[in-house]
Amino acid sequence: MTVTRDGAASARIADSIRADILGGRLAPGARIRQEDVAARFGASRLPVREALRSLESDGLVTLVANTGAWVSRLTLEECVEIYQTRERIEPLLLRYAIPHYPDDRVDELSALAARMEATGDVEEFLLLDREFHLLSYEGSGTSLIGDLVHRLWNSTQHYRRAYTTSLDDDRRRIVHDEHHLLTTTLRDGDADGAEHVLEAHIRRTRLQLAQHPEVFEFTEQ
Incomplete structure (x- = not known):
């Protein structure tokens, strides 16, 4: 398939904005102005609009017709609903x-768990935690659930960061355990046991x- 200019x-712009949102550099509720993005990347408005639509489908951006684009945000009630769904x-x-699972999958997960325990950096932990859980689901072959889970992970990234930051030593120990x-x-x-551990x-x-x-408090930006 031929990729147009x-x-x-559009893919390059989407990747950059996605990294900024997931990395916490763009907070929930932050406005994303098309003209600013176009100027930043030296692009026309068309690929910017395509990038924003892609990010909307990923659960990272909210588009309001004839108004603009914002980094998606959740209320406490919405976040609770998402976590109950998860x-x-x-x-x-x-x-x-x-x-x-390939033969080495559990070894990969175990190594990621050890790296999470060893780091004291919140951003590194979040990257490893995301890799750990999404890797554990890899190869499921589902046509619906996998995409939904990725979207839910995207929409709760900021709140996982807040959760991780709020942990005291005892709660952090429980997460690693x-x-x-x-x-x-x-x-x-033990698939049953794994399900119970993950649910808890x-x-x-x-x-x-x-x-x-x-x-979940929000100030207009």
Whole structure:
């Protein structure tokens, strides 16, 4: 398939904005002005619009017709709903993926869990945590759940950062223990156990976030 110049520019713009949102450099509710993006990348408005539509489908940007684009944000109630959804569908996605693991998959996950435990940097932890969980679902072969989970992960990235920052030493220890326990159940071939660990792991994040409503406060930008 031939990639047009506008198509290549659109992908490049989308990748850059996506990295800025996931990396916390663009906060929820931040306005994204097409003219500023076009000037930054030396592009016309067309690839910028295509990039923003792509980011909207990823759950990262909200487009309002004839008004503009903003980094997507959630209310506490919306975030709780998303986490409750994740509690139910991610264990199922994990179960779909387990039979298709290559021989070294659990070793890869175990190494990522060790790296998360070793780092004290929040941004590095978030990158490793995302890689850990999405890798655990890789190969599931689903036509719907996998894409939905990626979108839900995107939409909650900022709030996972707030959750991670809020952890005290005891809660941080629990997070690491759950990652190690998940890899142990996977190594043992215990799909039921892995589902239960993952469900509790996601629920713990939801309950902790619900104790910090200030994370969801929004100032117009």
